[in-house]
Amino acid sequence: MSLQLKDLYEGFRNPEVIKALALQIQKEAKTLPKKIRVMEVCGGHTHTIMKYGLNQLMPENIEFIHGPGCPVCVMPKERIDHAYTLAMQEDVILVTLGDMIKVPGSNGNLANARAKGADVRFVYSPMDTIKIAVENPSKKVIFFAIGFETTTPMTAALIDYVIKNGISNILFHINHVTVPAPMRELIHSHDEQVNSYDSQIDAFIGPAHVSVISGSKIYEEFPRDFHIPVVVSGFEPIDVMEALLMIVKQFNENRCELEIQYTRSVSYEGNVKAQELINTYMTLDGSFKWRGLGRIRESALKLKDEYKAYDAEVIYKAILPIDEIDDHKLCICGDIMRGIAKPNECTVFGTICKPSSPLGSCMVSSEGACSAYYKFGNLLSP
Amino acid sequence: MCLSIPSKITKIDPETNIATVDTMGVTRQASLDLIDQEVTIGDYVLIHIGFAMNKIDEEDALESLKVYGEIIEKMEEEDRRNAILEDDNCPNRA
Numbered sequence: 001m002s003l004q005l006k007d008l009y010e011g012f013r014n015p016e017v018i019k020a021l022a023l024q025i026q027k028e029a030k031t032l033p034k035k036i037r038v039m040e041v042c043g044g045h046t047h048t049i050m051k052y053g054l055n056q057l058m059p060e061n062i063e064f065i066h067g068p069g070c071p072v073c074v075m076p077k078e079r080i081d082h083a084y085t086l087a088m089q090e091d092v093i094l095v096t097l098g099d100m101i102k103v104p105g106s107n108g109n110l111a112n113a114r115a116k117g118a119d120v121r122f123v124y125s126p127m128d129t130i131k132i133a134v135e136n137p138s139k140k141v142i143f144f145a146i147g148f149e150t151t152t153p154m155t156a157a158l159i160d161y162v163i164k165n166g167i168s169n170i171l172f173h174i175n176h177v178t179v180p181a182p183m184r185e186l187i188h189s190h191d192e193q194v195n196s197y198d199s200q201i202d203a204f205i206g207p208a209h210v211s212v213i214s215g216s217k218i219y220e221e222f223p224r225d226f227h228i229p230v231v232v233s234g235f236e237p238i239d240v241m242e243a244l245l246m247i248v249k250q251f252n253e254n255r256c257e258l259e260i261q262y263t264r265s266v267s268y269e270g271n272v273k274a275q276e277l278i279n280t281y282m283t284l285d286g287s288f289k290w291r292g293l294g295r296i297r298e299s300a301l302k303l304k305d306e307y308k309a310y311d312a313e314v315i316y317k318a319i320l321p322i323d324e325i326d327d328h329k330l331c332i333c334g335d336i337m338r339g340i341a342k343p344n345e346c347t348v349f350g351t352i353c354k355p356s357s358p359l360g361s362c363m364v365s366s367e368g369a370c371s372a373y374y375k376f377g378n379l380l381s382p
Numbered sequence: 383m384c385l386s387i388p389s390k391i392t393k394i395d396p397e398t399n400i401a402t403v404d405t406m407g408v409t410r411q412a413s414l415d416l417i418d419q420e421v422t423i424g425d426y427v428l429i430h431i432g433f434a435m436n437k438i439d440e441e442d443a444l445e446s447l448k449v450y451g452e453i454i455e456k457m458e459e460e461d462r463r464n465a466i467l468e469d470d471n472c473p474n475r476a
Contacts, residue, residue, distance in 0.1 A: 124431065124432060125413075125431045125432025125433070126431065126432070127413060127432050127433075128432070150430060150435075151431060153433070154416070154430070154431050157413065157415045157416060157433065160415075209430075212428065212435050212436055213435065264438065264439070264442045265428060265436055265438060271416065271417075271418050271435065271436055272418050273416060273417070273418030274416045274418065274435075277415075277416070
């Protein structure tokens, strides 16, 4: 049997270091003033926690809440339907990143659109769109842009190239979302079924790669305005354990701060050039609907008005569906992301809702909490 | 979970601002348009969907490359290539 990527990861599981960190966390946790619930915002962290059973190494007074996951997971059906509709146009080539292939919309996913004859191309880099546009001058090439802060500057770089080089047949459908907006929303959120609901989140683990671009500064408001500490962490199990230890120490020492665990690539300011490029072409949108969380104000980006000639949402407005589509009634992804429920408490988990036929956001991508529970369920504590 | 394998710059085309990088033996191209500091041949960078995101301190880069190297050494050529490319394309980073 040949080695796979997962074998590569195994090398970063140093059981001795993990165990040593677990002991340290358990020791520190004995003096915790209260039970703490730590939200890992990013699905990459959820994946690490479940894969290495880090949740089982936690003492009883530390609990993980699995956050909004990945940009693919939170993409609502409405936006997938846009991509599908655009792809079905005769003169359109729809270009997007590979992650989008299986995400279900109301009429199916983009792979289904392709099976029906639509020209959908999955690229490795946004810049690959240029070649497609040059080779197909009679077609409109629409780049369906997805991703958190980490991927946004690459789209901005493509826009910059298109405009500066006068390429007339590339358009953009922007779905870039931001990480702090849902964090803010989750702090304020209410469970509609339970009238009295307070925020369940005592601390956040922030994803390192977002901060490579945006800096750690994007989380500054959480300790300052909400009294919730944030530690920006890498994705290896040892990184996550170290981040947890940093959080526990903050509580024990009565501190509430923004700290960086992953200092190798993350700075306070981030990549200023990339930030400026984004700000040149894009602006925060009024509101964006997140699968599982609903509409969140200023949580996504769109092209600035002066670049509307490149905006597929403006140009194809007449044909793009506008109906709101509710999340599946049985799906409890919203509650999971709010920390009220765990995936295995969902009535459709693993039965109707599976990675091969996902109903909700947390099952859509391998980074979603439900998908991680499904895959690594044998590691679950009772 | 992403590995973040550092890539070493082996060539820079000043016309296009595109670098040729070596990621543990796999050669590929990456745009330097997003890099906000001076980079030169021999520097280490992190790559994400065709772009260099940031420069990494050489000492840190070598340290992680050593760990990755020990594991990758055991892999066959095709798997090695896939693993390295897949790392870069990891959706978690998006």
